Amino acid sequence: MVNNFPIFRKSAEFLGAICGGLLIILPAVPQAVAQQSTPRVNPCPSIFYEEPHNSRVVVPQGCPPNALTQRLAAQGLLPVPATPSPDQARLGVGGEEPPVPSQPGVIQPRTVPPVQGEVAPVSPEPGATVPVEPRQAPSARIALTNSRVNIRLVNDTATNVTYQVIGDTAPRSLPGKSGVTLQGVTVPVSVTFQREDGGQLTVTPQASSEPGSLEVTFNEATDATQGRSAMRIEQNGSVFFN
Incomplete structure (x- = not known):
């Protein structure tokens, strides 16, 4: 009877090396996937501009002011809202990403809806005269x-x-x-x-x-x-x- 013990031993060592390598590699895969799938935290979520938060919560510095922030700033109870940082401007209200360019090198303009309770400004046409509301005459x-x-x-x-x-x-x-x-x-x-x-x-x-x-x-x-x-x-x- 031929002694196959050395061959069996080498096969076992080979399989052990393969399994050990898998144990080292596999835990790193979910971590890498998790790092890639972790979303950016939006500093200006859209809930700040929805009721009841729109009239009850002050937005963080750098975010577009909601109704409560505008009212308190107008009363002098808050500093004037700062200009959003480039990162906040890129994320925008609610964390929306900018649209994908329709052509290479051309970025389409992004329209931000007005805050609830406000009227979106309308730009006059070139050469048009903007009417001025007359001041009330004294009684x-x-x-x-x-x-x-x-x-x-x-x-x-x-x-x-x-x-x-x-x-x-x-x-x-x-x-x-x-x-x-x-x-x-x-x-x-x-x-x-x-x-x-x-x-x-x-x-x-x-x-x-x-x-x-x-x-x-x-x-x-x-x-x-x-x-x-x-x-x-x-x-x-x-x-x-x-």
């Missing part, structure tokens, strides 16, 4: 004395009117068919007023013969579009109603 003008004004409020309605000098007085009630004089009010100043029964008011201003004095008469409005609820006196004596 009255008065001559001021040392940047102060005396305001006479006359309630000609049958119900109480609540009025307030913003930054100066608390809300006060003016009974129907009565009047009150606010003396030495510093301008510019805003005065709010409303009927306590929820109705509308028409307002009639009249400059007094006395310098630095203004009389304002409240009447009941039958048309809601005629209703007014605030008065603004500018430093130049111009009087506006809203």
Whole structure:
């Protein structure tokens, strides 16, 4: 009987070497695949621009501002949003990648939809004239004395009117068919007023013969579009109603 033990031993050693190599190589394959398939983390996900996050969450620095970020920045509670970094600009809102060029060396422009609640700007055609909304004309003008004004409020309605000098007085009630004089009010100043029964008011201003004095008469409005609820006196004596 031929002794086959040496041949069997060599075959076993050969198979052991192959299996050992596989054990070394195989764990590295999933790791390489995992590294290649790991996505880039988007710093400006689109959820920031969807409700309720659009009005409740402040976006990170460098991301396009959402509604809440814009409102807080306008109030001076946040720094002005910074310009997005090149990497954030490349990812864009929601992590969208730029489109594949239709021709070699030519990149198609990418359109970013406006943030919810905003209107996308429309560029005027070359040579077109952009209309400018005219400023509201003042309802009255008065001559001021040392940047102060005396305001006479006359309630000609049958119900109480609540009025307030913003930054100066608390809300006060003016009974129907009565009047009150606010003396030495510093301008510019805003005065709010409303009927306590929820109705509308028409307002009639009249400059007094006395310098630095203004009389304002409240009447009941039958048309809601005629209703007014605030008065603004500018430093130049111009009087506006809203």
